[in-house]
Amino acid sequence: MLDLEPVIGLEIHAQLLTRTKLFCACPTEFGAEPNSNICEVCSGQPGALPRMNGKALELAATAGLALGSRVNSRSLFSRKNYFYPDLPNGFQTSQLDPPICEGGSLSFRTADGGTKSARLNRVHLEDDAGKCVHDEKRGVSLVDLNRAGTPLIEIVTEPDLSSSYEAMEFLKKLHALLVFLKVTEGRMEEGEFRCDVNISLRPRGSSQLGVRGEIKNLNSFKFVGQAIEYEIVRQTALYERGEPVLQETLHFDSRKGETRSLRSKEEAHDYRYFPQPDLPPVVVPEATIEALRRGLPESPERARERLVALGLREAQIALLLERVEFLEYFDQALAQGGESGKIASLMEELFLPQCQKEGISPLEAPMKPAFLASLAKILASGAVGRRKIQELFGELYLSGRDPAALLEAKGASQISDEGALREIVAGVIAKFPQDARKYAAGEEKVLSFLVGKVMKESGGRANPQKAAELLKAELAPRGV
Amino acid sequence: MPELYDLTLEAARELLLKREVKVEELVLASLERIRVTEPQVSACLATREEEALELARDMDREGPAPEKILWGLPLSAKDVFCLPGTPTTAGSRMLENYRPTFEATVLTKLREAGAIIVCKTNLDEFAMGSTTEFSAYKPTRNPWNLARVPGGSSGGAAAGVAARQVPGGLGTDTGGSIRQPAAFCGCVGLKPSYGRVSRYGIVAYGSSLDQAGPLTRTVADAGRILSAISGPDGKDSTCSNLPVPDFVNLASRDPRALTLGLPPEFWDGEFDPAVREALDRALAELRDAGVTLKSVSLPRVPYGVATYYILASAEASTNLARYDGVRYGFRASESSELAGLYRDSRSKGLGQEAQRRILLGTFVLSSGYYDAYYKKAAQIRRLIQEDFVKAFGEADFILAPVSSIPPWPFGAFTEDPLTQYQLDVMTVPLNLAGCPGLSLPVGLGADGLPVGVQLWGPSFGEQGLLEAGSLLEKIFPPLPAPPLK
Incomplete structure (x- = not known):
C-alpha cells in the first residue's frame, strides 16, 4: 500500500x-x-x-x-x-x-x-x-x-x-x-x-x-x-x-x-x-505602517502568560482574550489597583454581559475601568455584599460615577455593626420562636432560614456571616 | 442685434447680467433653434423643455448672480452624463429606459455655476466610434454638409454647437471624441488633462482615458466651461487634487514668443488635398504672425492606434460587463436560464461596434494573450508619455492636424473598422499621454468643409493652452454659421 x-x-x-x-x-x-x-x-x-x-x-x-x-x-x-x-x-x-x-x-x-x-x-x-x-x-x-x-x-x-x-x-x-x-x-x-x-x-x-x-x-x-x-x-x-x-x-x-x-x-x-x-x-506611508506596528496590542500568547500568572481562572482568561478591548479594559481597571480576581469576575459575571446587552464596546461603557476597580475593592473589603452589587449593577453601570459614593448614598453598605445587627437578630428570634427553639435543640439546618429572615429584615444589608455568628451566639445552649 | 441663438457664451452672459435679455428668452431661443434645425442635423436624443424653462423663470425672478460663471446659459450634455429624471442612454438600446438616480459631478458643477442643460446629445454607442453612426437611435448629420458625418463620438454635441442649437456643450474624449467632431463641425473642443475633471457619473468607456470637456464656438467659452467643471471630487479617486487656475481671465500671448512643435510623424503623412491645402495655409499664416514652428518628433506615436485600441477595449470589455440585463437596462425575456439571459440581453441590447470592442478587449486580457497585448500596450503607453515630456522640453505646445481627411459620407467605413480605427492616429496619443488638447478650426477647405488643428499642452497646463489657443483664434477666427435652412 x-x-x-x-x-x-x-x-x-x-x-x-x-x-x-x-x-x-x-x-x-x-x-x-x-x-x-x-x-x-x-x-x-x-x-x-x-x-x-x-x-x-x-x-x-x-x-x-x-x-x-x-x-x-x-x-x-x-x-x-x-x-x-x-x-x-x-x-x-x-x-x-x-x-x-x-x-x-x-x-x-x-x-x-x-x-x-x-x-x-x-x-x-x-x-x-x-x-x-x-x-x-x-x-x-x-x-x-x-x-x-x-x-x-x-x-x-x-x-x-x-x-x-x-x-x-x-x-x-x-x-x-x-x-x-x-x-x-x-x-x-x-x-x-x-x-x-x-x-x-x-x-x-x-x-x-x-x-x-x-x-x-x-x-x-x-x-x-x-x-x-x-x-x-x-x-x-x-x-x-x-x-x-x-x-x-x-x-x-x-x-x-x-x-x-x-x-x-x-x-x-x-x-x-x-x-x-x-x-x-x-x-501606505512607512510612517503609517510603523504607527500601526507600534499600536499592535501584545499578542494573545503573551497576554495569556500574564493572566495565568495573575491566577485567573481559565474561563476568565479565555473571555478576556476574546477581544482586545476586553483585555484593555481589564488592564486599565487593574492599573487602578483593584484585585485581579475580583475585577475579572465582575467583568465576567456582570460588566461584559451588560455591555453586550447594550451593544457597546467596554471602553465606551459609562462604567469606566476605574469605577469597576473601585467596585472590586468594595467587594473585596466585604463592605457591600455580592448580592447587593448584583442587584444594583444596572444602576451602577449607567451612573457614570464612582460606585463607592453611589452605594453610600443608597445606604447599601452592609450592616456589620454588632449593635445594629444584634437588634435585628433579637427581633427575628422573637418573631420565629419555634424555629429558634428547633435550632437551639440542635437542628442545624434551621440556621440558614433564620439568616434569611435577618437578611430580609435588614433590607438585604446585613452581613450574612456576622448574622449567622450572632444567631449562633444567641441560641447557643446556655449555662451548660 | 444678432439672433439670440447666435450669441457666444460670453456675449450672452453680458446681455443677461445687464438684464437686456431674460434667461427665459435665451432658453426659448435655444429650444426654438433646436426645433428648427433638428430635422436636418439630428443632434439631440432628448430635450428638457419644461425643466429648462422652469429653471430659467426662477433665475429671472431671482435676478442675475454674476459670481456664477455660467449663470442662465443654456448648454447641452452628451448622453453619457447621468442626470436624474432624464433618460441617460449612452446611445445604446441597452440603456433605453435607464433613468439615473444620481447626478454626474460635472453636471452638478455646471448647475452650481448657473448653467441650464437644455438637451442630451447623440453619440456613438457608449462613446465608441468617430462618426456618431453607431448611435443605436439615429445618425447625426454634419451641419456643413448633411450627407457627411459630424465626427464622433461627441458628434451630437459638435453638430448642435455648430448649428447654433446651444452656445456650448459638454462632451467626452477617450481617443479624440471631443476634438475630432469639433474639427469636423468647425467648432472649438477641449480635452482636459486626465484627472482635471471628475469622471463620476459619466458612463464609462475607457476609464484610464476618458475625460469630459467643452465644445464651444470660441476658446474663451471653452475656458469658461472648463473653469466650472474642473477640480477635485471625493467621489472620483483618479480626479486630481491640484488647484484649478483661472481659465476665464486669460492672459494674452505674444506670437513671437510662441514655439510650436510639429511632429513629422503626423505632418509628413498623406492628406486629402483639400485638407492639406487648408493646413498649409494655416501654417503659413502662423509663420506670418511670428510664431516659431519647428519639427519636434514623437517617435512612438505611430504605435498609438494599436496601443489605444488594446487598452481602451480592454477597459471597455469590463466596464460594459455590468450591462447584463439583471438589475437594470435591457433584458431579453425569452430565456429562462442564466447563460441565455446574458447572451440574449447583451446580443440584442448592445450594438455591433460595442460588441466588437468587448470581444477585442476580452481577447487581449485573456490568459495567454495578456502579456503579448495588454501588458505590451501598457508599456508602450509609458513610452508615449515619455515622448510627450521630451517634446514639451523642445516646444511650448505641439501643433497637430486632427484628421487627414475631411468629414466623410455616411457608411464610408462601416464595413471596414480597421481603416476607421487608423483614422484616429492623430487624436489617440494625447489620451494615452494624459495631456490636455484643444481643437479649433483653421478655416474651410476647398470642399466647403471645416478643417481643424489641435494644440497639445503639458499635463495640467490648460491655462497656457487656452492662452495659446486664444492667440491662434485671432489668426483663424471662428467660422460663420453653417449653411442650414
Missing part, C-alpha cells in the same frame, strides 16, 4: 470590521431588508466609481502585521472579471500584484502537543459579492446586494498543513487572533469567516506537489475537518486504483458529508485580471 501524505493550503476570507463598505459609504450591517443598504456604487450603476475605505486598509495592514507579514507601502487593485447575478459590476475588485501584505506565518498546536508554524503567502483586500436567493416555489431567483461591496481580506497560506487536525487548529488560532484584534467579528454562521481548502496527496517524503482539489466556501471548523477527511479518503482511493486525481473545484455537502465537483480545470474561469483603472495605487 502507498504511504501518502496530504498537502493542504488554505485561503481564508474574513469580513473586515468596518462600519461602511470597501468602496462606498453604505453600511455593512447584517440583517437589513434586502437591497436597502445599497447605492449607485455597490449596485454597479453606469458611471459610478469606487472610493477607498481607509479603515479597511488599516485593518488589513493590522492583520498582516500581527501575522508577521511585510506590509507593502504600495499595492494595487485589479479587476477580476466574471459574470454572476450577485456581482453587480461584472467584476470583483481584488488585489493581485502587489497585495497589501506578503509573507508571514502563524504557529499553532499540533496533535502531539508540539507547535508548528504555517507560512503565509499573502493577505489581500477585496470586495464581497451580493447573494442570490433561489425561491423554488415561485421558480425565481432574487438578488440581494446588501453584502455587495463589503470589505474582505483573503489570507492565503503556503501548502504547509498536513492533516485536518492541523487545518482546524490553524484556523481556530487565526480566527481567535483576528477577532481579538477586532479585524473581524468572525461570525462564521453569517459567512464573516470562511475558508477554501486546497488539498492534494503525495508519497510521503516526496517534495513534489500532487494534483489538487479546491473545496470552496467552508464556514465552520467542523466542516473544514470533515471535508479534508473526505477528500483524503477519496483521493487515496483514486491513487490506489491508479486513477488520476483531477484538478477541480469542489463543493462540500455538509448534510451528506461529502465533496462533489463544481467545475473542472477546463471549465475554470479565466478571470482576465488587469489593474483597476478607477483606483490609483494604494499608498
